[in-house]
Amino acid sequence: MSGETVALLVVALHAAIVLVAAVWISARRAPSAAIAWILAIAFVPLLGIAWFLLVGAGRLPRARREKQQEVNRAMLERTPGVWETGHRDEWPEALSSAAALNRELGALPMVGGTTAALEGDYAETFRRMIADIDAAERAVNVEFYILVLDDTTRPFVEALGRASARGVSVRVLSDHLSGFLYPHRRATQAALADAGAEWRAMLPLRPFRGQWQRADLRNHRKLLTIDGRVGWTGSLNLIDESYLKPSNIRRGLHWKELMVRLEGPVVRELDAVFATDWYSETDELLPLDETPVEVPSPAASELLDAQVVPSGPSFENDNNLKLFVYLLQNARRRVSITSPYFVPDESTQLAIVTAASRGVAVELFVSEIGDQALVHHAQRSYYEALLAAGVRIHLYRAPTVLHAKHFSIDDDVAVIGSSNMDIRSFSLNMEVSLLVHGRGFVDALREVEDSYRAASRELTLDEWRGRPMRARVGDALARLTSSLQ
DSSP: OOHHHHHHHHHHHHHHHHHHHHHHHHTTSOHHHHHHHHHHHHHSHHHHHHHHHHHOOOSOOHHHHHHHHHHHHHHHTSOOOGGGGTTGGGSOTTHHHHHHHHHHHHOOOOEEEEEEEEEOOHHHHHHHHHHHHHTOSSEEEEEESOBOOSTTTHHHHHHHHHHHHTTOEEEEEEEHHHHHHSSOHHHHHHHHHHTTOEEEEESOOBGGGTBOOOTTOOBOOEEEEETTTEEEEESOOBSOTTTTOHHHHHHTOEEEOOEEEEESTHHHHHHHHHHHHHHHHHSOOOOOOOSOOOOOOTTSSOOEEEEEEEESTTSSSOHHHHHHHHHHHTOOSEEEEEOSSOBOOHHHHHHHHHHHHTTOEEEEEEESSOSSHHHHHHHHTTHHHHHHHTOEEEEEOTTEEEOOOEEEETTTEEEEESOOSBHIIIIISBEEEEEEEOHHHHHHHHHHHHHHHHTEEEEOHHHHHTSOHHHHHHHHHHHHHTTOO
16 A cells, blocks of 8 residues: 555545534534534544543432432422512512523522621631531531541541530542542541541542443532531632642632521522432432421521522533523622633633623622642633733732622522533533522622722733733633633
């Protein structure tokens, strides 16, 4: 066979591979993501194909998705009662549609009778969670993306041990891959066993046991529930505020988080999310609470309407993305966004820019420095379009990494949870968000945002356009990688 013939066969094979990839990849992806994958396979075929086979599947295995659907059906069959409506007559016009959208996608209702308190101090958050665990009588459910035994978290694990010793059922979930990315994995598991906690790894990567899915599809949720009565969710992971990485410690980095403590009917909806994930990892379906719920006293704060919104690759839709974009599109006066990793898809970026262009006061809080270089540079590539549209960008000053994840809309609607406003959180990570209606809650969140603003410096369009060319090139190249999802 001549060299020319071999070359023609290679070219034909390459063209066939690219054509098959174009048809296969584009079927369930946004055009930008599909084009990025096709280009990667076209220019570096062996590496591109290998990488796609490793991380190209955008959904969890069928068995896991079927478990999600099974629990969804069970949750929708519950009869929540009249408290579901809450303060419906006080809702802004768009909120009814948002709540209906969330229930259709995530199977959980908007419920009234909830109290919520924000907590942004790292040490105080642990102290208050430990106090709640020490008051547990029946069940403590713990689900955090990162769980590491260290000087900060040891009292938390000890509290789990005290609860277990009292006869309280203690169940713990943490992400399997994150256990290998942070220190003390074996010591952490041993401490949980000694505490009497029933621990399981989320989304384990054990191919020889038949446990395998796309490696970077992770469970990023953070939640704690006690007796179905008290719940916590937000951005905090169970780890020291330095995240224990030597490079962070050398740079003096520490994380700034925001959690919300909940009481009332919404806690049982948070418990339902835990039940779903526990079922996925253990095949044990915990009973869903269907008993009447006692509405808590409003003495400490006003009663709120709240809705838990689970999302991730176990669902057929990007639940959090649809909610976020819908709320942004319906903002009338003000939007304040806090996201440590801000790498939006086209619809989110367009909704933000459009809101600012039609006169909505939009501000974005992000960190001045980043702990993940590639993500940080990809994030920076979006700043110019935002600034040009009138979005005010506040850079939280180093050495703090602003890791809180929330945004507020107008005067009485907010979202807080584990979800960043980035492509990974929209499509690849399992997340949990809380949609809240209540003027008092939003006022409290505004105070938190005011504290961020005081600890930040504002980025201007002129400053940004004057940055060095090497920074522009680095940001643009990093942005390209964000589409390989």
